[in-house]
Amino acid sequence: xxxxxxxxxxxxxxxxxxxxxxxxxxxxxxxxxxxxxxxxxxxxxxxxxxxxxxxxxxxxxxxxxxxxxxxxxxxxxxxxxxxxxxxxxxxxxxxxxxxxxxxxxxxxxxxxxxxx
Amino acid sequence: xxxxxxxxxxxxxxxxxxxxxxxxxxxxxxxxxxxxxxxxxxxxxxxxxxxxxxxxxxxxxxxxxxxxxxxxxxxxxxxxxxxxxxxxxxxxxxxxxxxxxxxxxxxxxxxxxx
Numbered sequence: 373x374x375x376x377x378x379x380x381x382x383x384x385x386x387x388x389x390x391x392x393x394x395x396x397x398x399x400x401x402x403x404x405x406x407x408x409x410x411x412x413x414x415x416x417x418x419x420x421x422x423x424x425x426x427x428x429x430x431x432x433x434x435x436x437x438x439x440x441x442x443x444x445x446x447x448x449x450x451x452x453x454x455x456x457x458x459x460x461x462x463x464x465x466x467x468x469x470x471x472x473x474x475x476x477x478x479x480x481x482x483x484x485x486x487x488x
Numbered sequence: 489x490x491x492x493x494x495x496x497x498x499x500x501x502x503x504x505x506x507x508x509x510x511x512x513x514x515x516x517x518x519x520x521x522x523x524x525x526x527x528x529x530x531x532x533x534x535x536x537x538x539x540x541x542x543x544x545x546x547x548x549x550x551x552x553x554x555x556x557x558x559x560x561x562x563x564x565x566x567x568x569x570x571x572x573x574x575x576x577x578x579x580x581x582x583x584x585x586x587x588x589x590x591x592x593x594x595x596x597x598x599x600x601x602x
Contacts, residue, residue, distance in 0.1 A: 407590070415579060417532075417593035463531060474520060474585055478531045 374399045376466050378479035385454045386487050392439075393449045393482050395464030405467040406440065406447045407476070412460040420462070423447065454486045489515050490586035494594025501572055501601055509567045509597045511582030517562035518584035523555075526579040526596075535580075538565040572601040 375398045385391035397406070408420040423431045423440050431438050435452045451458055464479040491514040501507045511521055519540045524532040536557050537545040544557035554576075556568040569576050582594040 405590075409593075415526075415581075415596050417581065417583070419590055419592075422590060475522070475534060475537070476583075476591060480531045483529075 374401075374466055374468060374477045376464050376477050376479035378462075378464055378482050380482045381480070382483045382485070384485040384487055385451075387454055387456060389454055390450060390452045391454055391484065393451075393462050393464075393484065395447045395449070395479055397445050397447065397464075397466050397477075399445070399466065399468065401468050401470050403469040405469065406438075407465040407467070408436070408438070408447075408449045409463045409465060409478075410458075410460045411463065411481075412457075417463075421449065451484075456486050456488060458484060459486045460484060490590075490592045491515055492582060492584050492592045492594045494582050494597060496597060497595060498598045499600070501599070503573055503601055504571055506568055506570045507572055507599060509569075509580055509582075509599075511565045511567070511584075511594050513563045513584050513586065513592075516584075516586040518565075518586070519562060520585065521559060521565040522583045522591075523557065523565075523567050524581045524583070526581060528579075532581060535567075540565075569599065572599070574601045577601045 377396045404425045406423045410418045410420045421431050421433045421436050437450045439448045461481045463481045466477045493512045495510050521538040523535045526532050535550045538557045538559040540559045559565040577600050581596045583591045585591050
């Protein structure tokens with residue numbers, strides 16, 4: 373079974389600085405997607421960034437970028453120029469593409485606080 | 489685009505009553521929808537996969553008779569919590585997959601059973 377591990381339950385960063393959230397996963401599959409979701413206090417799940425496993429290039433979305441290391445099964449999220457609105461729970465998620473399952477596998481989350 | 493609407497956002501019900509939560513895909517058709525439960529400060533736990541026109545698939549440990557799921561159309565899935573008890577109080581979230589590469593989530597329903 374696939375598992376997703378987020379080893380940092382909580383993190384904090386000063387406004388305008390950079391922070392990296394860790395995520396590792398375990399799978400025997402070769403084709404899959406990886407996601408980072410943000411859940412602010414409103415509890416709405418918001419997609420931050422996605423990565424296709426077959427792509428070697430790391431995904432980037434404005435201030436958000438990932439470091440995808442397929443061999444190491446690592447998928448960290450870097451937030452640059454942190455803003456107060458980035459304060460939220462961040463969940464790393466894995467989606468297998470083989471076997472027909474559409475079930476997302478979530479990590480336990482990292483609570484990020486951006487301090488003014 | 490790709491909006492999932494979930495209602496109600498909050499509901500308080502008395503113990504022993506039933507509560508229905510709706511999840512609608514507004515601008516796309518969803519043959520499959522997913523229902524999650526989230527306890528405070530925890531991750532999302534998949535409860536069941538809702539399949540249009542057929543029975544839902546429940547995860548291990550989820551009571552089928554307590555959490556009734558109906559997916560009668562390509563845009564609507566409902567979760568009914570039957571004979572609710574205080575321990576059923578939680579945050580429930582639905583999601584659907586409008587495109588190959590991603591999921592869209594509803595805004596969630598906070599259920600409080602008193």
